[in-house]
Amino acid sequence: MTALAIANAMKGEDDGAFHDAWYATATRYITRAKEAERRGKKDTARYHYLRATVYAGVSHRPLYGKPVGPRLVKAFNTHLVDGPGQGAPLIDDGLTLIPDWERVTRPVVDAVAARPDVDPDRIVLQGWSLGGYLALRAASGEPRLAAVVADPPVWSMLSNLPLARLKAPTTLQTFTAADGAGDHQEQQNRALAETVILDWIDDTLS
Template sequence: MFASEFQEGFGTWMLGYAPFGGGEVGEIAAVAAEVGDGGDDAFHQAFVGLGDRLVAEADTAAGAGHRASASEGYLRASVAYATANRPLFGTPVDPRLLVTHRRARAAFEAGLALRSTPALAFDIPFEDAVMRSYLLPAEGCENERRPLIVLVNGYDATAADLYFASGVAAGRRGYHCLIFEGPGQGSTLYEQGIPLRPDFERVVSAVIDHVADQAIVDEDRIVVSGWSLGGHLAPRAASGDPRVVACIADPGQADLGAGLGGFLRLLGATEDEARDPLNLDDAAAARLMAVIEGDRRLRWSVVQRGFWANGVTDLRSFLRRTAEFTLRDRLDRIRCPVLLTRAENDPLAAGVGAFAVALDAAGVHTTVIDFAAAEGAGMHCEMMNRSLLNRRVLDWLDDVLAP
């Protein structure tokens, strides 16, 4: 749709949310035509314009008493605003990103408040952070005691991303959901500057502490489910909190450091450098950074996003920080069934087979569900067929919790 391949990845991401009310093909095509050959500024302005238009329509609908239309408009606007911000990632934080993010959150919360089953928005304190969080009662079951799925984001993403990726589908299936913006994610990163941390079990345990005593939460059926980097953070959470009775990792990732050598080879590293990625000398680090800086997508992924979300400022610190995200020596602490997804063309899913073997060896009941390109679900997080992902994952969870 977009003239720029770099913009295509950002601009079409929200199409994955279309089945759940997060985007429309025609809207994205119109934005792409407006952007044309324009750069990051044009991309940002076009998606902000879409968000503003959707908010204006939602305001009109709300004023006329059309709650459903208003809710849909506000929620979709939140995704448009978030999409506008993607190319602006990095430090120092672009003032436009903060303005647009605040519009996105306001629209998201306005939309949630007008749902037929309204959500509860609140802040969860955690050390120096305040994590914006939302308890989403299952559709038509807002007063019933039911299982709770704690949805765990990945890099930099917002609560709205999780809402459309998994929250809507889970709510329709009868699950209450808790979504939050932890360290390195959403407002906690954008506005508070608090980066990711490897010991994410402490973060998720604080979230569970905050909501477990809610009357509608069945504290004996608490599930963690993570997507993207959350495919590592969710099992990490399960390894640190015995209240978790099932874990979903999309895709399953046991040790982020295991992929660093392959990443460096793609940048042109020597075999010796790739075998020892945590000890690059100055010359090697400078040479590899030149490759990263010369590729627009790589620069965004590593420098703008990776450095920012991890709170580092150079390649060697980024590699060392990444290697800290591991489940080595923690697998036997997982006491619940685990589901690992594996999309055919997702590089982050390459280690799922080995992860499953390691979990089985540690006595963890493990299931792997594969997703094929022929199903339209072969990409990262099955993004262009989230409906299929949610059906299979929730069927598995129904069976696990049935007894």
């Protein structure tokens, strides 16, 4: 179903009509997914669940700013975090990006799990863009997370990067970090071989 068709199905122009039209589409895909799952068609079910997730996510348009949509207030407790290399920690404190994001996530989970309005068994970590990679890395070292939403999921920062084509050696050296490897290719091979994310995914899904 196209976005234009969903827009034409809206019964008004307010946020409520926007939500209802998009979520109705999500519900239809959920129904299809459950039917496919009942028939043992896992790939088809996965496809429909993915589509449903996209439509349901879009339905909650007023995520940032005020007023906050009442559906979001009832549905989630949301804790937004700026870590090293992001926002105030970078600008105000000079904290640069680190790869081991489990170090950042662990104290956040400590604080969130201690809140009386949070179920510690249902904590979800969501990361967007580079955060999709960092969220997966964080989950590899934080077992208290019930789920991870990686948007998009990036298994490795180096696996799809054409390192040999980068024209600025200083940029390449900064990106790959001086960890004792002899050359750029060795740095890439070591990074790929030692990535904990793939190991964690393999252990979790096997």
